[in-house]
Amino acid sequence: MSAVTAHHQETSPAVSATLTARSDVGSDVVDNRLAYALFAFAYVFGHGLNAVSLGGATFLPPWLSWTLLAAGFAAGTVVSTVTAVRAQRSMAEPARTSARLLGAAWVTGFTGLFFVITGLSVSTGVPDLQLVLWPTGSALVVGLITVAEGSLRRDRLHYALGTLLTVLGGVALMLPPLATLVVMTVGGGGAYVLAVFLAHRRHSSSPAVLEGRAS
Numbered sequence: 001m002s003a004v005t006a007h008h009q010e011t012s013p014a015v016s017a018t019l020t021a022r023s024d025v026g027s028d029v030v031d032n033r034l035a036y037a038l039f040a041f042a043y044v045f046g047h048g049l050n051a052v053s054l055g056g057a058t059f060l061p062p063w064l065s066w067t068l069l070a071a072g073f074a075a076g077t078v079v080s081t082v083t084a085v086r087a088q089r090s091m092a093e094p095a096r097t098s099a100r101l102l103g104a105a106w107v108t109g110f111t112g113l114f115f116v117i118t119g120l121s122v123s124t125g126v127p128d129l130q131l132v133l134w135p136t137g138s139a140l141v142v143g144l145i146t147v148a149e150g151s152l153r154r155d156r157l158h159y160a161l162g163t164l165l166t167v168l169g170g171v172a173l174m175l176p177p178l179a180t181l182v183v184m185t186v187g188g189g190g191a192y193v194l195a196v197f198l199a200h201r202r203h204s205s206s207p208a209v210l211e212g213r214a215s
Helices: 002-028 033-054 062-088 093-124 129-153 156-172 177-214
Strands: none
Touching (some): 033 062, 033 177, 062 129, 093 129, 156 177
16 A cells, blocks of 8 residues: 555656646647638738729729628637637636636727727718728737737737737838738738648647657
8 A cells, every 4th residue: 555655646746747738738728720720811812802902903893802801800700719718618717707808808899999990981081091990900909809818828829929910000000001901911911821830830749748748
């Protein structure tokens, strides 16, 4: 009996470390690869086709770019929400409450953004402002919320992506309309594509890291 107890005491730190590592990977590092890919689609094809149309192209129907943009953002938001809900199951109650409140920030942020952009368009009498304010404003809202999510989950990649989107939205707002759309297409779309690659590499290496720690 004493030998068994001694063996249990010797191995329990290793077991505890392994369980801690698995808990960290499961609760903090959320698999956002599909959401990143959908947002990349929205940026590249939505903003990209808007830039092509604004540049003088007449072969594209005016509804196509906005449809692709809305579809990409809607699908990405749904996937992000489902992924976040699944991640909340492994969180402690305080962190779970914070995650739920942060999820509600998406509705709050875009509702406020809608009223700001609509109000500015009406008060200035320039409806075309929406062409510039929606890409940059949405990047600011998404970026700030992504920064908060990265902080809560201790996910450096998510945090860095949010930081880049926030800065990109602010910088693009100072440019002419065509340049704004090009920057959002290349910068925003490229950031999400890079995030897909880095997230895939991280999740692909996670099982090996855990196996190495367990052994």
